[in-house]
Amino acid sequence: MADPQSPESPEPAGESHPLDPRRHHPLELGAAEGPVLFVGTRKGSWALSADRERKNWKLTGPVFLGHIVNHVVVDPRDRHTILMAVRTGHLGPTIFRSTDLGKSWSEASRPPAFEKAAPGEEGRVVEFTSWLSPGHASEPGVWYAGTSPQALFRSEDHGASWESVSGFNDHPMWRTWTGDGTDDTPDGPMTHSVLIDPRDSNHIYLGMSGGGFFESVDKGADWKPLNKGSVADFAPDPNPEFGQDPHRVALHPMDPDLLYQQNHCGIYRMHRPDGIWDRIGDNMPPDVGDVGFSIVLHPRDPQTVWVFPMDGTDVWPRTSPGGKPAVYRTRDGGQSWERQDRGLPASQAWYTVKRQAMTGDSRDPLGIYFGTTSGEIWASTDEGESWARIAEHLPHVYSLEIAELGG
């Protein structure tokens, strides 16, 4: 099977990966007049494509049934390349690529991997790729991958091969920043929220759960912690320079100096020139709290943000508080929050929404979407006012990403 090439993107042909029809179904996205949701789950990947009104959703897949799919991302610069971060319980991690919107797949010739250690030195091993980010609009073909353990990799050939970002991975403070594997979370430490400043391709952020939020202004050659004001109430020093547990960070596309963060210890906002995180989650209802994993921004209104609170009364629940799931929206930059649960289960719904399992489209009114650990996908096409379930019975959802394919 040849790796399909697009006339618009001179991508290298990776090694084709034959799809066993018993476990892989080419994605059938049709004209895709509406947005398309790409779903990564513990047991494979699916896609949901909408009609123009976003009323009817068609489920297609699975692709790579049985594989753990941590992230599936469409390249917004060409709208036909998809990268998928994959592993299984037995096999090492890899990146699969499609250049025809999921009809066929090839494998990265060099997936993210550390350099081989010198004799006598302790070697590092990538357990899985947790995050994929397309690079700056001016750098077609550039992608970033965040991994577990926490590390950053870069591709300059549309994801076909990956190189270590040595400025981070070999930084003299790397072992200190990442905890050196001694404080891993049960699902493994993760790199996430690799954010590229739309004004400057050299300006990059990344989040480590745990480890904190970090910034580079020289394309990854050097990094500095950016955690002032965010709390680590689980640490001996609750206000450390690094070591916090950001769960998800987002940068506003209209105002790239504005950052929002859902942290293990609350919801925050930062005006980058000030360099201090302000805990806007203190304004959430006390009986709900401000623990959660994901955060979604309104692309046309920097003051409007959605979160999905989780039970933070103890370390372990991390389910919908009281079994009553709800999205919370602020329209004033976090000074106040409103509950949005119309259409969601009123009781006994104990699912979790993971850090990459909530997203928004760019339509008007904005669509908001989340996937659950119980395999449901929920959609709101009125900016969270009402909700409808658009898929169920899927495996545990790890990630949701949305794309406009321009059909």
Place this chain on the structure above:
Amino acid sequence: MKVSIPQPLRSYTGEDTDVEADGATVEELLADLDRRYPGIRFRMVDEQDSIRKHMKIFVNRVPVRTLDTALEPSDHVQILQALSGG
């Protein structure tokens, strides 16, 4: 020599259960397998050249844990995965 491939890796071999590959050591054999079926080695062996913890390689039914194990052309190499799922 004959190499038996476990189900999770057969997407690389076109679903073939048994394939041919050559090498004087397990390391050389895996390199040859990777030439014939690109990408297969990294799914079994990490970047520090350690066999991944849920993979097992047997030579003539004897388990090996290091890649420098010597091979003879008549050897039968079996690659297995730990039994788990769900």
